[in-house]
Amino acid sequence: MANEEVFDDDFYQEDFSTASEFEAFISRLGDIFETYEVVDEEALSSNELSLCEWTEETEDIMFNDFNLSVIRYKAKIKPRETESSKAINQVFQDLTSQENDYSLLDMNYLKHDYEVLNAPKSPNIHPVAVFYGLRDFVVLKSKRKPLMDISQMKLLQSSLSLAINESKCKIPAFIQVLYHEQDVFLGIYDAGEQRLSFDIAHLKTAPPSCKYLSGLLDMFKGKIGVNYINPVMVSVCLTYSLKNFLSATYSSDKKNENDDWDVVDFINVISSLPFGVSADPVNELILYTKWPQVSENVVFDSQTYSDFNPINAQKWSIRTRFDYSPVCYLADMLHEYLTLTESPEALSEYYNFLSSKARISEAQNPFSALTDSRIPGFSGMSLLDGSYTIDGPLNEHQLGKMFQYLLPDEDDEKKFAYGDLKDEPFNPQKIKSAIPDSLVHRLSILLANIYTSYSGRRGVAQFWAEFSQKMRERVDKCMRIPGVANGFPDMRSCLLHQKLQMLNICMERRNIREGKLPFAMQLLAQQHEGPSSLGKTDSDDEFFDCDDDRVVDEEEHAHQSPWNPVGRISKLGKMLLIDSDEPLYIPVTQDPVPKTEDELEDDAEMLLNVTDSGLRAQLMSASLLSDMESFKAANPIGKLEDFIRWYSPRDWIEEDTDERDPFGRKGHLSDRMMIPGNTWQTVWQTAKPVPARRQKRLFDDTKEAEKVLHFLESQTLGSIGQLTVAPLFHTSLIKIQKESENVKDFIPNYKEMEDKLKQNCCTLSREKWNTSKGMSKKKWEMVINDTSEMELSINQARSILKKLYPDKTDFNDDDKKLLNSLMKCYDTELGEGAKNDIGVRVMYMFNLARATQNEQRVEDHSWTLPDPIEKQFTLRLSGNTVNQGMGGPQFLRAILSSNEFRLCGAFSQNTTFTYST
Amino acid sequence: MLTSTIKLKILVIGESGVGKSSLMLRFTDDKFDPNEQPTIGVDFKVKNLEIDGQRIYLQIWDTAGQERFRTLIPSYYRDATGAILVYDVSKMNSFQKLETWLEELEINTNRNITKMIVGNKIDLQNMRKVDRELGKKFAKQQRALFVETSAANNINVQTAFEELVKKILEDNIFDDQNGVAKSDIRLTGMSDSQNQQPAGGSCTGGYCGR
Incomplete structure (x- = not known):
């Protein structure tokens, strides 16, 4: 427009100051280009473009009706450790380098939009970088x-x-045309004297002349039109695919649901x-x-003859393609199990069902039939006595097997005896469940x-009812529950485990109360009697080393004091009672009260509801009172001061220690202890000298055991699920760890x-179960995604092993x-192309597949590959x-596959001297 | 910021006579009584406060330091989001015993409870046995906040509680709906907080007080 000749100023006037839309676009584009900083970097190393990260800078721009994005793609190249010479022109250098000829990543495959859970994300590398090996370029792309x-x-x-031209843009610029998925780009790069134009042709089928190297060479040279001194350098890759693996096909056995599961290995199936x-x-x-x-x-390569025989290729490489859709059995099971957690039905709703079944077989009280024992030797009527079919709830035989596994001590063979239940050392990542392979x-x-x-x-209802019943029987008979950690309910374990620990403690306390041996000693006695090899639980010392050696013989001391002291453990150092020459004795006190976490919560809740702090102190003082009474019983002439010296030494202010009286008798109570009417004093006044064993029990084992049994019996199906989710995930993790043992070394990011x-x-596992909107269930479902990812990786790895290393179990670093x-x-x-062991194996698999397809035998001497x-x-x-002196680089890449043909060209032209002399 | 009130449970633990109850009382009621009766078992106080526009309902659980109560008290540790471990700067032994208290905490609480170590009774300056630097170093090792206070002279008590609450808010995500602390819901790789460190976070950052 600016060049338009204007003859008559009056007739036609052009306002040159106003830019047209077209000019505005160019100027805007130029502005964007000018912001690009271009730094010269070192030559690319092999596959660097696939492996490195890419940055994208996007700007939006309008052109006619098109909403365009101007996106600059730049590879983040790591600085080299050793200095190497920088290229004169980076684009030229990248284009002529063959280091990034073949993408490490599976471009064709990854382009699909998988919606499958474990499928990898699309790679970052842009097709332009794949086709031309460029590290820095800009692409104009229509948004819609x-x-x-x-x-x-x-x-x-x-x-x-x-x-x-205007902005002196230093990087190649491309326009994406045609359908986006076609990946067709037109590009320009201006390097002063040389101008590169990029062009891509994308067709369904290749024209005959382009199918072989000879034709492509002709076309390439024809297009360039200038003669170079060097010959054309060619890089060739032929790709083969193997899908039929025959005997190397990987499969994992899973017990079919329709299989007869009454077979011998039933217990192995159900216990794993x-x-x-x-x-x-x-x-x-x-x-x-x-x-x-x-x-x-x-x-030479043409339709009739080719030098490119794959067996002689300089390099061989392989790649796997995964199917991300298979069902992962473990993850699938976890997923299904989570649905149980939402079930609102109570166990009792199933009692009716079970008992009505029972009525068919035997006319008797259904409830007692259900709850009767099946412990060998116990005179219970067996309800289920083989009258159940496999599709119904569990039959007698199955239940028996399962309880052999769960409560191995009831079984004569004791095949599944629990090992040493030693807890792991402190671990902040500890899952709140139970010790591996324990009962829970x-x-x-x-x-x-x-x-x-x-x-x-x-089945769950029936089994749980049966389990609760077993627990009740064991409590009645005072039979320790096996496979449960010793000691007090461990808050770091799950609630179910704490409840079972509680049952054991209740039974233990009852044993001791009734003068029987503690469990651990019973066990020892049994071991001395016979060769029966029970699961050893030798860490029970918590229970049996208390009274015998430490209690000072009461008889001996009884006569020394007129007030008959009772319940002494030992003297407290050299201490003597105030105003007396009697030693200060530590009393036998009531054992601490074990509690499970739900009870603790109730306690705290209760305390929170008491608004008066004095009253709270009263509530809290039950154990103080018990201790004071024990103290008085052991030290009949002891005073509050003496008690404090033992109980809260910091509240006893010793006066200048007299060397002649090293018994700590000189001193006074702290000010805070002397406040008149404080709880310590009032409790002391009410305390009577009663030894611990005659006091009102702080812990009623009968009641507590009943509470636990009721807890078990009153679960809903959903809460049974909730109680066992964490242990189930814990066992799953252990399962995964075990299964991964020989493959984890080469699974990427396994540790992570x-x-x-x-x-x-x-x-x-430490979160409280939250049923609102299925919150907890949803969270656990997210964890299943991790499980499934690991399960799939492990199986992928095994499948690769089966294919490539069928007989090998030891793997070296290579x-x-x-x-x-x-x-x-x-x-x-x-390495070594076709001669490599893996190469030979791959070749064998190709030939086996072909032979099988043609129903032939594999012959050793005539190994070939199918068509690429x-x-x-x-x-x-x-x-x-x-x-014409130095020429610019010329580039042509042809990709031929069965349903696609692509030509990617980059041709340079000398812009300063276009006519030949 | 959230509009609902966040409920937090804080424990105050440490040897007997270090001033746990006094600290709590100074904070909740701004009172000090040198002759408060020794706590029996546990007791608690509540206080509402507002930090950075966030309303907070603090439930402070004060505990007895006597050895004999050790079996009773951990019962009340459950669901605590923060713990204040107190020692007496004039009693070396009370400082050395902190390790046992920390162990107790590890066993009985969630792994990422936010901890603060408090050296109390700095008003007894001439009886000081535990150097400030020593306390600070120990807190750093334990990835706990650290402050020295005096409940008697009201030095740093307010700051201590507030800093702890701030840290708890940083360390946890809270339920929008009812403001209940859900101290553990950060799942690695599932939310924005991917960089959250395992084992309870980066408590080395903050020191408050003077």
């Missing part, structure tokens, strides 16, 4: 509708060209968690045979199997995955490196031309 119109493209291309995948997670093995750099004049863990495994694979809710799973289990790379679906190079699924030729030319 694709750019289909040729004239629009041309217009945009020329504007781009102008903008580049499933693990595995429903289909081979490796569904394709890709073999690349490559000739990275050959000169055009030493190879076994119980959760059984319940999960019953619920998910066998008889669903009815495991830690994350542990951490999340640990966190959730093997591990290779396996790790395959686990990442990387293009993984095999893809061929890729990369043609490069650079250096001096014959008669």
Whole structure:
């Protein structure tokens, strides 16, 4: 417009100061380009573009009707440790380098939009970088509708060209045209004298002339039109695919739900968690045979003859392709088990069901039938006596087997005796469940199997009812519950475990109360009697070392004091009672009161509801009173001062120690203890000298045991699920750890995955179950995603092993490196090409597949590969031309596959001297 | 910020006679009584306060320091989001015993309880046995906040509680709906807080007080 000649000023006036829309666009684009900082970096190393991170800078711009994004893609290249020479022109250098010819990542495969859980995310690398090996470029891309119109493209291309010229843009600029998924780009790069134009052709099928190297070479040279001194350098890659693995197909066995599960290994099935995948997670093995750099004049490739025999290729590499859709059995089970947690039905709703079943077989009181024992030798009527079919709830035989596993001490064989239940050292990541392979863990495994694979809710109800009943019987008979940690309810373990610990304590207390031996000693006695090898629980010393040695013989001391002191443990150092020469005795006190976490919560709640702090002190003083009474019984002439000297030494202010009286008798109570009417004093006044064993029990074991049994019996199905979720996830984690043993070394990020799973289990196991909106269930479901990811990886790894290392179990570092790379679906190079062990194995599998398909035998001497699924030729030319001095780089890449043909060209032109002399 | 009130439970533990009850009383009622009767078992006080526009309902559980109560008290540790471990700067022994109290905490509470170590009774300056630096160093090791206070002269008591509450708010996510502390709900890799460190966070950051 500016050049338009204006003849008559009056007739036609042009306002040159107002820019047209077109000019505004160019100027805006130029402005964007000018903001780009370009730094020269070192040459790219092999596969660097696939491995490095990419940054994207996006700007929006309008052009006619198009909303365009201007996106700059830049690889984050790590600075080199050793200084190397920098290129004269980075773009030229990248284009001529063959280091990034083949993407490490599986571009074709990853482009799909998988909605499957474990599928990897799309790679960061942009197709332009894959096609041309560039590290820094800008792409103009229409935001919505694709750019289909040729004239629009041309217009945009020329504007781009102008903008580049004006802004001296230092990086190649591309326009994405046609449908986005076609990945077609037109590009320009201006390097002063040289101008590069990028062009991509994308077709369904290749024209015949482009199918072989000879045709491509002709086309390439024709397009350049200038003669170079150097020959064209060619890089070739032929790709083969293997999908039929035959005997190397990986499968994991899972007990079929329809299988007869009354068979011999029933107990093995029901006592273990499933693990595995429903289909081979490796569904394709890709073999690349490559000739990275050959000169055009030493190879020949046409329809009739080809030098590119894959067996002789310079490089071999392989890649795995995974199927992310198989069901992971363990994760699937966990998922299903979580549905139990939402079930509102009470156990009693199933009692009716069970008993009505019973009525069919035997006419008797259904409830007593249900609750009767099945302990061998106990005179109970057996309700279920084989009258159940497999699809119904559990039959006698099955229950028997399960309880053999759960309560092995009731079984004569004791095949499943619990090991030493030693707790691990302090671990902040500890999952709040129970010790591995303890009763609670076994119980959760059984319940999960019953619920998910066998008889669903009815089975769970029946089994739980049976379990509660067993617990009641054991309490009645004072039989310690096996597989439960010793000692007080451990707040770091789950509530169910605490409850069982509580039952054991109740029985223990009863034993001692009734003058029987504590459990640990009973056990020792049994061991002395016979050779029966019980699960050893030698850490019970908490219970039996109390009275015997430490209590000073009361008889002996009884006569010394007129007031008959009772319940003494020992003297407290050298201390003497005030105003007396009697020693100060530590009294035998009542044992501390064990509590489970729900009781503690109730206690705290109760205390919170008492508003008067004096009253709270009263409530709290029960144990103080008990201790004071014991103290008085042991020290009949003792005073509050003496009690304080033992109980709260800091409230006894000693006066100048007299060396002749080292018994701590000189002193006075602290001011705070002397406040008139304080609780300590009032309690002291009310305390009577009563030894601990004659006091009112602070802990009523009968009542407490009954409370626990009632707790067990009053669960709903949902709460049974909730009680066992954490232990079940804990056992799952252990299962995964065990299963991963020989593959974890080469599973990428295995440690991170495991830690994350542990951490999340640990966190959730400590949370209170929240049913509103299925909150807790949802959180655990998220944890299942981690489980499933690990389960899948482990199976992927095993599948790869089965295919590539069928007989090997020891892996050296090279093997591990290779396996790790395959686990990442990387293009993984095999040393020595076809001669490599893995190469031979791959070749064998290809030939086996072919032979099977043709119903032939595999012959050793005539190994061949099938037709390639893809061929890729990369043609490069650079250096001096014959008669025009230094020439720019010329580049052509042809990718031929069965349903797609792509040509990516980058041709340079000398812009300063276009006519030949 | 959230509009609902956040409920926090804080424990005050330490040897007998270090001034646990006094600290609490100074904070809740701004009172000091040198002759408060020794706590029996546990007791608690509540206080409402507002920090950075957030309303907070504090439940402070005061405990007895006597050895004999040790079996009773941990019962009340449950669900605590913060703990104040108190020692007496004039009694070395009360400082040395902190390790046992920390152990007690580890066993009985959630792993990422926010801890603060408090050296009390700095008004008894001429009887000081525990150097400030010593306390500070120990707190750093334990990834706990640290402050020295005097309940008698009202030095730093308010700050101590407030700093602890602030740290608790940083360390935890709270339920919008009812403001109940859900101290443990940060799942690694599932929320924005991916960088949260395991084992209870980066408590080395803050020191408050003078």
